[in-house]
Amino acid sequence: MTRSVRSFGPLAVVAILLLSACQSSGSVRVPEVFRLDHDPSRDVAEVAADRGVVLPASDLRLELEQQFAWHSVTLAQTMRAASVGRAQSSGWLDAMKTNNDAMAADVGLVYGPTAARAFDQVWAQHTQFLVDYSVALANGDAAAVTTARDSLDAYVHDQASMLSLATGDRLPTKAVAGLLRTHIDNMIRQVDDDQANDLVGSRKVGNADVEHLVGVAGALSGAIAAQSPQSFPGASDTPAAVYCSLVNRTAAQWVQTALPEVGAATAPSAASRSGLAGLRLKAAAAVRTAADPLVVLPASVGRVTPEQRAAAIRARQIGVQLRSRW
Numbered sequence: 001m002t003r004s005v006r007s008f009g010p011l012a013v014v015a016i017l018l019l020s021a022c023q024s025s026g027s028v029r030v031p032e033v034f035r036l037d038h039d040p041s042r043d044v045a046e047v048a049a050d051r052g053v054v055l056p057a058s059d060l061r062l063e064l065e066q067q068f069a070w071h072s073v074t075l076a077q078t079m080r081a082a083s084v085g086r087a088q089s090s091g092w093l094d095a096m097k098t099n100n101d102a103m104a105a106d107v108g109l110v111y112g113p114t115a116a117r118a119f120d121q122v123w124a125q126h127t128q129f130l131v132d133y134s135v136a137l138a139n140g141d142a143a144a145v146t147t148a149r150d151s152l153d154a155y156v157h158d159q160a161s162m163l164s165l166a167t168g169d170r171l172p173t174k175a176v177a178g179l180l181r182t183h184i185d186n187m188i189r190q191v192d193d194d195q196a197n198d199l200v201g202s203r204k205v206g207n208a209d210v211e212h213l214v215g216v217a218g219a220l221s222g223a224i225a226a227q228s229p230q231s232f233p234g235a236s237d238t239p240a241a242v243y244c245s246l247v248n249r250t251a252a253q254w255v256q257t258a259l260p261e262v263g264a265a266t267a268p269s270a271a272s273r274s275g276l277a278g279l280r281l282k283a284a285a286a287v288r289t290a291a292d293p294l295v296v297l298p299a300s301v302g303r304v305t306p307e308q309r310a311a312a313i314r315a316r317q318i319g320v321q322l323r324s325r326w
Helices: 057-083 092-111 113-139 142-166 173-195 199-227 239-265 276-289 298-303 306-318 320-325
Strands: 005-007 014-016
Touching: 057 092, 057 113, 057 173, 057 199, 057 239, 092 113, 113 142, 113 173, 142 173, 173 199, 199 239
Parallel strands: none
Antiparallel strands: 005 014
C-alpha cells in the first residue's frame, strides 16, 4: 500500500491517496473512500460578511446532530461491509460518502466553499483510515493495522487544529482532540467486537458513539452560534430543540442496535436518513408517552441538565407539531 501526502497550507490538511493494487489476491481489498480530486464544495456559495440570518441556532444544532449520528451509522456499516469485501455492493460506502459530502456542505454553509473543501480533505481521511483498519484486521495484517492506527493518530491532531482555528478557539484543540479520539476508539472497538462476534459489545459501543457524536455536534453548533450570532441567532436548547434532539438520538441508537446482528446484509436504503423518519415517529411516541422522556435514553441522563429535562417534559406536549422537523 502506497500513500502520497500533500500539504494544503495553514489548516495542515493532509490528503491521502490509497492504492491497493499491491495486495495479495487472497485478501480482502481495501475500498477507496478518500479521493484527492473529489470536491463537495463546488455548489457551496461564498459567505458574505454582511449576510443576515441563515438558520436559528436550534436548527443548526439539529442539522449537525442528524449528520453526525448518521455518520456513526454509515461508518460502522461501511467498516463491516469492507471487512468481508462487500463495501461497494452493499451500498454503505456510497451512503457514507454522501454523508461526508453533506457534512462538508454544512461546514460550507457556515464558513464558505474553501473551508468546506478543506474540511472534507481531512474528515474523509478518518473514514478511509478506519476502513483500512477494518480490512487489515479481517486480513490478519498486523503491519497494516499499525499503519491505520498511526494514520488515525495524525488525523486527530489535524482535525482538532482545523476545528479550533475555524471556531476562533471556542473549541480548544486539546478538547477537540479528546472528543475525536473517543470517536475513533469507539469505531475501533466496534469492529473489534464484530470480529470477535460480540454483538452485545458492538451494540453498546455503537450506541455510545451516537450519544458521543450528538454531543460533539451540540458543542460545534454552540461554538458556531457564539461566533456568528447574527447568522445563527437564538437559543439552541429550546424545548422544541431538546425534544427533537432526544428523538433523533433515540432513532439513530435504535438503528445502531439492530445493525450488528445483520452485519453488511442490510442495505442503507432500509435504514437511510430518509428511512429513519419512521423510527423517529416511534421514538417520538416513546418520548411523549413516558412519564420522564429520558427513560428511553438512560445513557444520556448524566448529560442532561434539570432545565433541559424540564424542557423535554414540556416539549413532549407539542411533539405532534414538531414531526415536520425530522
